Amino acid sequence: MSEMVLNIISGIAYLILAPVIGGLLAGLDRKISARMQRRVGPPVLQPFYDFFKLWDKQPIAVNEAQRFYVFGFLLFVIISGLFFFTHGDILLVVFTLTMASVCFIVAAYSSNSPYSQVGAERELVQTMAYEPMLLLMALGFYLKCGSFSIDTILKAPSMNFIYMPGIFIGLSFILLIKFRKSPFDLSMSHEVHQELIRGVITEISGRTLAMIELAHWYENVFLLGFVYLFFAWSAPWSPALAVLMCLFTYFSDVLVDNCCSRVKWEQMLSSTWLVTLVAGFVNIMFLMYMR
Amino acid sequence: MSLFALLIGVPLIAAFLVFCLRGNGARNVIVPLASAVTMGLSVAAAVKFFGHPEFFKLAAPELPMVIMALDIIAAVVILYYTLVRFKRPWIALLELVQLGAVFWFEKTVGHSIDIAANIAIDNFAMIMVLIVGIIGSLIAVFSLGYMEEFQKEHRDVEDRRPFFFFVIFLFLSAMFGLVISNNLLLMYTCWEITSLCSFLLIGYTQTEEAINNSFKALWMNLLGGMAFAIAIVWLGLEYSTVELSMLVNLGRSSEPVNLAVALLVFCGFTKAAMMPFSGWLLGAMVAPTPTSALLHSSTMVKAGVFLIIKLCPILGANHTGLMTMFVGGATFLFASCAAISQSDGKKVLAYSTISNLGLIVCCAGIGSYEAAWTAIMIIVFHAVAKSLMFLSVGTAEQQLESRNIENFDGMFCSMPRLSLCMIIGICGMFLAPFGMLISKWAAMKAFVDAGHPLLLLVLVFGSSTTLFYWTKWLGKITAFIPAKENLEEGIHGVQWIALRVLSALTIITCILFPGISQYGVIPYLEVTYQTNMDVIARSNLLIMSMMVILLVVLPLRFGKGRKQKQVVTNLAGENSGDNLSYRGAAGQTIPVTLRNWYMEKWFGEAKMKLCGFILCGSCLLIEFAIILGGAFHV
Numbered sequence: 034m035s036e037m038v039l040n041i042i043s044g045i046a047y048l049i050l051a052p053v054i055g056g057l058l059a060g061l062d063r064k065i066s067a068r069m070q071r072r073v074g075p076p077v078l079q080p081f082y083d084f085f086k087l088w089d090k091q092p093i094a095v096n097e098a099q100r101f102y103v104f105g106f107l108l109f110v111i112i113s114g115l116f117f118f119t120h121g122d123i124l125l126v127v128f129t130l131t132m133a134s135v136c137f138i139v140a141a142y143s144s145n146s147p148y149s150q151v152g153a154e155r156e157l158v159q160t161m162a163y164e165p166m167l168l169l170m171a172l173g174f175y176l177k178c179g180s181f182s183i184d185t186i187l188k189a190p191s192m193n194f195i196y197m198p199g200i201f202i203g204l205s206f207i208l209l210i211k212f213r214k215s216p217f218d219l220s221m222s223h224e225v226h227q228e229l230i231r232g233v234i235t236e237i238s239g240r241t242l243a244m245i246e247l248a249h250w251y252e253n254v255f256l257l258g259f260v261y262l263f264f265a266w267s268a269p270w271s272p273a274l275a276v277l278m279c280l281f282t283y284f285s286d287v288l289v290d291n292c293c294s295r296v297k298w299e300q301m302l303s304s305t306w307l308v309t310l311v312a313g314f315v316n317i318m319f320l321m322y323m324r
Numbered sequence: 325m326s327l328f329a330l331l332i333g334v335p336l337i338a339a340f341l342v343f344c345l346r347g348n349g350a351r352n353v354i355v356p357l358a359s360a361v362t363m364g365l366s367v368a369a370a371v372k373f374f375g376h377p378e379f380f381k382l383a384a385p386e387l388p389m390v391i392m393a394l395d396i397i398a399a400v401v402i403l404y405y406t407l408v409r410f411k412r413p414w415i416a417l418l419e420l421v422q423l424g425a426v427f428w429f430e431k432t433v434g435h436s437i438d439i440a441a442n443i444a445i446d447n448f449a450m451i452m453v454l455i456v457g458i459i460g461s462l463i464a465v466f467s468l469g470y471m472e473e474f475q476k477e478h479r480d481v482e483d484r485r486p487f488f489f490f491v492i493f494l495f496l497s498a499m500f501g502l503v504i505s506n507n508l509l510l511m512y513t514c515w516e517i518t519s520l521c522s523f524l525l526i527g528y529t530q531t532e533e534a535i536n537n538s539f540k541a542l543w544m545n546l547l548g549g550m551a552f553a554i555a556i557v558w559l560g561l562e563y564s565t566v567e568l569s570m571l572v573n574l575g576r577s578s579e580p581v582n583l584a585v586a587l588l589v590f591c592g593f594t595k596a597a598m599m600p601f602s603g604w605l606l607g608a609m610v611a612p613t614p615t616s617a618l619l620h621s622s623t624m625v626k627a628g629v630f631l632i633i634k635l636c637p638i639l640g641a642n643h644t645g646l647m648t649m650f651v652g653g654a655t656f657l658f659a660s661c662a663a664i665s666q667s668d669g670k671k672v673l674a675y676s677t678i679s680n681l682g683l684i685v686c687c688a689g690i691g692s693y694e695a696a697w698t699a700i701m702i703i704v705f706h707a708v709a710k711s712l713m714f715l716s717v718g719t720a721e722q723q724l725e726s727r728n729i730e731n732f733d734g735m736f737c738s739m740p741r742l743s744l745c746m747i748i749g750i751c752g753m754f755l756a757p758f759g760m761l762i763s764k765w766a767a768m769k770a771f772v773d774a775g776h777p778l779l780l781l782v783l784v785f786g787s788s789t790t791l792f793y794w795t796k797w798l799g800k801i802t803a804f805i806p807a808k809e810n811l812e813e814g815i816h817g818v819q820w821i822a823l824r825v826l827s828a829l830t831i832i833t834c835i836l837f838p839g840i841s842q843y844g845v846i847p848y849l850e851v852t853y854q855t856n857m858d859v860i861a862r863s864n865l866l867i868m869s870m871m872v873i874l875l876v877v878l879p880l881r882f883g884k885g886r887k888q889k890q891v892v893t894n895l896a897g898e899n900s901g902d903n904l905s906y907r908g909a910a911g912q913t914i915p916v917t918l919r920n921w922y923m924e925k926w927f928g929e930a931k932m933k934l935c936g937f938i939l940c941g942s943c944l945l946i947e948f949a950i951i952l953g954g955a956f957h958v
Contacts, residue, residue: 091889092886092887093888093889093891094888094890095804095890095891095892095893095903096804096890097804098736098802098804099804100885101879101881105878108878112871116867121864121867122861124765124768125765125864125867125868128765131755131791132755135755135791135795135798138795138799139798139799141799142798142799142800142802142803143736143799143802143803143804144803144804144893145733145734145803145804145805145893145903145916146893146895146903147895147916147918148894149893150799150803150918153799154796154920154921157792157795157796157799158792160792160795161789161792162788164784164787164788165781165784165785165788168768168784168787168788169780169784171768172772172780172784175769175772176772230894235894236894240886299926302926306785310781314777314781317777317780318777321772321775321777
């Protein structure tokens with residue numbers, strides 16, 4: 034009974050805290066990036082100011098349908114996060130996340146604007162690029178811990194990372210895509226001055242755009258949760274290490290973002306699949322045959 | 325037993341009635357009536373026999389004679405087409421060889437073999453009966469409206485509708501016979517009849533392309549039939565049995581029945597259009613759409629995987645099992661890649677069908693409990709969602725006079741109800757929480773438990789390419805382009821009935837699938853494998869069902885909420901106000917056209933086919949080399 038209560042509490046905590054943490058991470062990201070570029074940068078709370086301003090804007094839309102799809106995106110991101118934080122099934126988390134991505138892509142397609150469509154197609158290629166690695170990660174945990182249940186994974190007798198370093202490398206690689214960082218920020222980027230205007234979100238504004246921001250905060254938090262799973266095991270002090278590793282991963286992604294320029298989609302797809310094959314698959318083979 | 329006689333008899337009588345009473349009026353009465361009766365009978369059979377597996381001896385002394393007579397009639401028709409109507413003598417040779425083999429066998433050995441059970445009824449057969457009965461009948465009803473429009477649009481095509489419906493009902497009858505037969509000779513006869521029906525329907529329009537493609541389908545299926553015939557003869561000579569259940573028992577007690585199993589699996593491959601035999605299914609898309617929906621996605625091709633799944637318990641860790649899973653896996657991956665580069669709606673559907681069949685075959689090859697569960701579940705989900713997709717595309721084709729996905733632009737506004745059907749179909753094909761995804765989930769678990777890392781790789785990449793081509797399509801039809809007029813006018817009432825029922829079925833199977841698994845699939849596997857387990861934890865199945873319900877409820881919110889100010893989209897110049905054109909830099913008006921993305925260089929059809937054919941072909945070669953080599957040396 035206590036386990037169930039704990040799960041529910043952590044689910045509620047996720048609902049309330051994830052946007053706060055996600056927003057703060059976004060603020061830190063901008064601050065650190067600015068410092069790397071020798072700028073002062075906006076205050077750490079700037080993402081929240083932006084969010085509330087977007088929320089109060091006059092509702093403008095290119096059609097009635099788009100808002101609906103964006104709502105679906107937000108909803109399914111939240112649901113997949115809930116599955117994660119209530120210690121559900123990791124494959125279910127990945128599948129629901131895919132569902133959310135599809136809603137997001139369809140939202141962009143529905144505007145029938147060229148810039149949106151280019152963004153949508155690129156987003157779709159990105160999804161195709163990272164999806165195999167996410168699934169391999171889930172399979173890796175299954176092979177290591179004998180279950181897809183996050184509960185079991187967290188109670189592993191030894192650190193998961195030691196057995197799955199290749200999968201961790203693969204995951205870090207695709208997190209660059211998921212966090213929309215250079216060199217893989219093809220579908221939409223934080224920099225506005227680019228060829229596809231703002232890609233997926235070109236035609237989205239006001240409260241709808243705010244919903245997308247919110248969804249990304251939720252998403253980023255539980256994507257870092259995947260990193261957490263690699264470094265948490267039954268040892269009582271391991272959560273601290275795991276949180277540190279999450280922060281480190283996020284920081285290194287910011288660093289990479291500032292060091293790289295955007296690549297073409299061909300390079301994105303081939304490099305991601307190559308990493309999936311070399312790091313991820315070899316690791317899976319190891320888990321399957323060596324243990 | 326009489327129930328099954330009715331199940332086979334009613335469509336057969338309907339077939340002859342439709343053929344003899346050639347008038348439109350008579351047909352418009354007979355077809356819905358016969359369909360309704362067939363559907364009712366199949367449901368009744370399911371209610372009666374679900375959970376009560378039974379073998380029937382069917383000790384009719386005339387049975388061998390009937391089987392032979394049917395074989396000969398089918399052969400005569402095939403010979404007429406291959407020798408007299410069109411000159412394709414070497415296809416006739418394929419038919420003559422197998423007819424000769426079966427005939428000789430029946431005359432010399434066959435009559436002395438004692439058959440314990442001609443008919444085997446189990447839950448799996450009942451699931452197939454339900455699929456054939458419900459979906460088949462719906463498609464037959466749909467065809468009434470569709471074919472009327474079809475003949476109006478294609479004035480140059482001779483109106484052979486009595487013949488069309490004759491073949492459709494004949495096919496339904498043969499299909500029922502196929503799934504309940506345990507006697508391989510009986511199954512072979514039904515098998516040949518379905519091949520023949522497929523051939524006749526593909527050639528319906530009698531254009532040169534249709535005729536060529538129909539012969540392509542014929543020779544590939546006859547090749548499979550030949551393998552079937554050889555398997556029967558070999559099995560009869562070596563073990564003096566012609567029963568499928570006996571074959572499985574022999575395999576279980578590790579008798580060397582590899583040759584028969586491999587031949588039957590090969591036969592299943594040709595029917596299920598595994599690479600390198602995928603060509604006929606693509607060619608079959610020239611047939612009128614209801615044909616493709618019925619034969620080439622939801623039922624006939626399932627006969628191929630049906631046979632392989634029946635053999636499931638004796639596949640697995642042996643070389644026949646390995647061959648099966650690799651051919652299935654390779655077909656799954658390469659067909660789903662090839663689908664990315666296609667813009668013809670029916671071709672995408674064909675490739676997607678091939679790829680799903682590949683996944684089913686792959687699961688069947690693994691042969692474990694989990695894998696068999698997955699395979700059967702995919703059959704159910706795929707049959708419902710794919711027939712819906714075919715019928716929607718067929719309807720859209722008639723309204724838009726094109727089945728190119730590029731022309732489905734803005735369907736959401738011009739044909740809202742049809743596009744909703746299509747959206748349900750697409751979601752049913754790949755998206756969480758719909759059925760196919762559950763199957764993928766279970767497949768993943770089955771593959772990882774069976775310890776085949778290469779297949780895992782195939783599965784994760786295959787499912788992400790699947791995601792790509794479906795979402796691309798989804799994006800195309802959801803694009804919001806305000807329509808000038810509603811294009812749904814000319815769609816017949818019967819077409820709407822079929823589309824609505826199938827849409828509802830897609831959603832209902834997704835909500836009720838924990839029940840399908842609990843009362844349909846698991847009892848069958850319990851008997852076959854003597855164990856009982858949950859492939860996916862029941863709590864997760866429930867979560868999935870709830871998510872489907874959520875998805876059904878969610879659209880009720882559509883269009884509600886705060887009023888939004890409508891603005892125009894961002895184009896590369898001044899938008900003329902309707903999002904359809906803009907003023908370019910030089911002041912000229914430029915129309916907006918958006919094209920989808922096909923990645924020809926990466927996923928070109930020829931390239932994917934080449935890879936798939938080489939891989940699957942070499943798997944087949946190696947398998948038969950091992951078996952024949954073994955046979956010669958032992």
